[in-house]
Structure formats: C-alpha cells, structure tokens
Amino acid sequence: MTDQAFVTLATNDNYARGAMVLGQSLRAHSTSKKLVALIGPHVSDPCQLVLKKIYDEVRLVDVLDSGDTAHLAMMKRPDLGVTFTKLHCWTLTHYSKCVFMDADTLVVSNIDELFDKEELSAAPDPGWPDCFNSGVFVFRPSLETYGKLLQHCTEHGSFDGGDQGVLNGFFSDWATADISKHLPFIYNLSSIAIYTYLPAFKQYGSNAKVVHFLGKTKPWSYTFDPKAKRIRGDVQEAATHPPFLLEWWTLYCSTVVPMLHEHYGDQPFHSGCVEEEIHSSHAQAAPPPLTSEERKQKWEQGQADYMGMDSFENIQKKLDSFLV
Numbered sequence: 169m170t171d172q173a174f175v176t177l178a179t180n181d182n183y184a185r186g187a188m189v190l191g192q193s194l195r196a197h198s199t200s201k202k203l204v205a206l207i208g209p210h211v212s213d214p215c216q217l218v219l220k221k222i223y224d225e226v227r228l229v230d231v232l233d234s235g236d237t238a239h240l241a242m243m244k245r246p247d248l249g250v251t252f253t254k255l256h257c258w259t260l261t262h263y264s265k266c267v268f269m270d271a272d273t274l275v276v277s278n279i280d281e282l283f284d285k286e287e288l289s290a291a292p293d294p295g296w297p298d299c300f301n302s303g304v305f306v307f308r309p310s311l312e313t314y315g316k317l318l319q320h321c322t323e324h325g326s327f328d329g330g331d332q333g334v335l336n337g338f339f340s341d342w343a344t345a346d347i348s349k350h351l352p353f354i355y356n357l358s359s360i361a362i363y364t365y366l367p368a369f370k371q372y373g374s375n376a377k378v379v380h381f382l383g384k385t386k387p388w389s390y391t392f393d394p395k396a397k398r399i400r401g402d403v404q405e406a407a408t409h410p411p412f413l414l415e416w417w418t419l420y421c422s423t424v425v426p427m428l429h430e431h432y433g434d435q436p437f438h439s440g441c442v443e444e445e446i447h448s449s450h451a452q453a454a455p456p457p458l459t460s461e462e463r464k465q466k467w468e469q470g471q472a473d474y475m476g477m478d479s480f481e482n483i484q485k486k487l488d489s490f491l492v
C-alpha cells in the first residue's frame with residue numbers, strides 16, 4: 169500500500185539516530201508501508217542523508233519558518249514548539265492512513281496490521297491508563313483535523329506540556345468511546361511496566377511487538393561495546409529492559425553506524441560504539457553494595473538498579489524461587 173506510511177519525528181541528531189534504528193527495525197520486519205521521517209532544522213546534514221537512505225520520505229518541518237497556522241499557534245504558545253512539529257504529521261495528506269511512532273521506539277515484529285485500525289487508535293499509558301500513550305498511534309492525515317488540533321492547542325494548551333497532553337485533550341473520548349481504538353499494550357510496551365507488573369511481563373512480554381524506551385535515559389544515552397556485546401553508561405537510572413536495549417544497539421551498530429561513517433567521512437562523530445580496552449582497575453572497582461534499606465529507598469524513588477541488583481534476570485530468579 170503506497171498511500172499508507174509509518175511516520176516518525178527527529179528534532180536533533182540523537183533522535184535522528186533513534187529514527188534510523190526505528191526505520192531499520194521496520195525494514196528488518198518486512199513492512200510493506202512507506203516510511204516517513206519529519207525532521208527539525210537542527211538535524212545535521214550527514215544524519216539527514218542517512219535518514220534519506222532508510223526512509224522513503226524525509227520532510228523538513230520548521231515551524232518558525234513555516235508562516236502557516238502552526239507558526240501563528242506557536243507565537244501564542246512558544247512552550248509547545250516540539251509539539252507543533254509533531255502535529256505536522258496530520259499534514260501528510262498524500263497518505264490516507266498513517267501510524268506515528270516515536271523515535272525512541274523499536275519494532276520487534278511486523279506491525280502492518282495496525283493499518284486496519286482507525287484514528288485515533290493507541291495503547292494505554294502505563295502511568296495513567298485512561299490516557300493513551302502518544303508514542304504509537306494510528307491517524308488519518310487531514311488538514312481539517314490539523315487545523316482543529318492547532319486551535320485546540322492554542323486554546324487549551326497541554327496538561328503535560330507535550331503532545332500527549334494535547335492529543336489526549338483533543339481525542340478526549342478515547343478511554344470510553346470505542347474499545348477497538350485501544351491498541352494492546354504489546355504495541356507500545358514501555359519498560360516501566362516490566363518493573364511495575366513483573367508477572368504480567370513474564371506472561372505476555374514475549375508477545376511484544378513495539379518497545380518504547382520511555383523516560384529520560386534513551387538507548388543513545390549509553391555507549392556500547394559491540395565486541396563484548398555490552399552496554400555501558402550510568403545504568404542506575406535505566407528504565408530499560410536490557411535485552412531490548414541490546415537489540416537496539418545491535419541493530420544500530422550493524423546497520424546504522426556503517427552508513428553514518430560513510431556520510432560523516434573524515435568528520436569525527438560520536439557513534440556510541442566503543443570497544444573497551446581490557447578493564448583498568450578503576451573501571452572494575454564497583455561502588456560499595458547498598459544495604460537492603462538503601463536499596464528499598466532507591467527503588468521507591470524509582471531509581472532501581474535495573475542493570476545490576478534489580479535486573480530483570482535477578483528479579484526473575486527471585487520470582488522463580490517463590491514459584492517452584
């Protein structure tokens with residue numbers, strides 16, 4: 169179907185790298201749909217060129233420069249800049265139906281069946297399930313809807329400061345009107361759910377089709393040692409399931425980094441793939457282990473040590489010890 173497309177948004181080079189991996193993951197799972205990337209003016213030339221290799225269409229969206237209704241809306245609500253950029257997806261009227269996907273999502277299975285759904289279909293947000301999460305949603309491009317959305321935006325703003333607040337305000341009957349517009353959680357599985365409802369993750373997690381790296385720490389916030397297949401970085405605040413993170417990095421290193429090298433040429437750039445030397449003593453010196461009270465406190469503050477003590481494997485071990 170050439171009038172249906174997956175659409176994503178990258179406002180800087182980091183999110184552009186996310187978009188590259190997302191695009192590659194869609195291709196790896198043999199999508200028959202077009203791929204469209206909306207980009208902001210801050211995405212560098214080499215990144216734009218790589219996106220053009222992966223995506224069928226790369227469209228520059230400069231709200232400040234557009235001179236259209238979005239520009240006017242932004243003058244009233246300058247705080248919602250990126251949100252207005254995202255709403256631009258409704259202007260892609262050369263497609264009859266689209267699925268928007270955040271650049272911090274990863275496809276782990278073919279999801280073309282989402283195009284059977286209607287606007288606005290989305291999965292519940294794990295933090296407030298009467299709201300949908302705007303990281304993955306089905307929509308129909310329409311200038312009429314676009315205009316109404318911008319109007320809604322300027323009149324009511326966004327209750328969370330971003331596009332999710334605007335979209336939930338606009339499609340406000342999502343929670344109750346039509347159950348067929350509730351996508352199963354496996355189409356927008358945020359790793360937060362793994363730690364808030366582990367038994368459900370154990371039961372259903374293997375059905376995941378889209379993983380969403382919610383939260384401040386994104387896959388590209390880490391570095392990766394491709395030889396050792398190890399993720400490095402401040403993993404304390406990682407709200408990310410290690411195997412999915414590993415899948416992101418493996419796809420990135422094998423299929424995206426070579427293209428980045430090609431387009432950066434002699435220019436230096438930070439790929440994030442670093443082969444570590446044999447560890448010096450300082451790298452091996454682990455911080456003193458937390459007492460269980462300190463650990464409990466950290467967990468309650470949402471700072472579980474997901475890659476270490478509180479890793480999924482360790483939680484599973486503990487759980488298994490109860491189950492057998």
Ligand SMILES: [Mn+2]
Binds near residue numbers: 380382
């Ligand atoms: Mn996101």
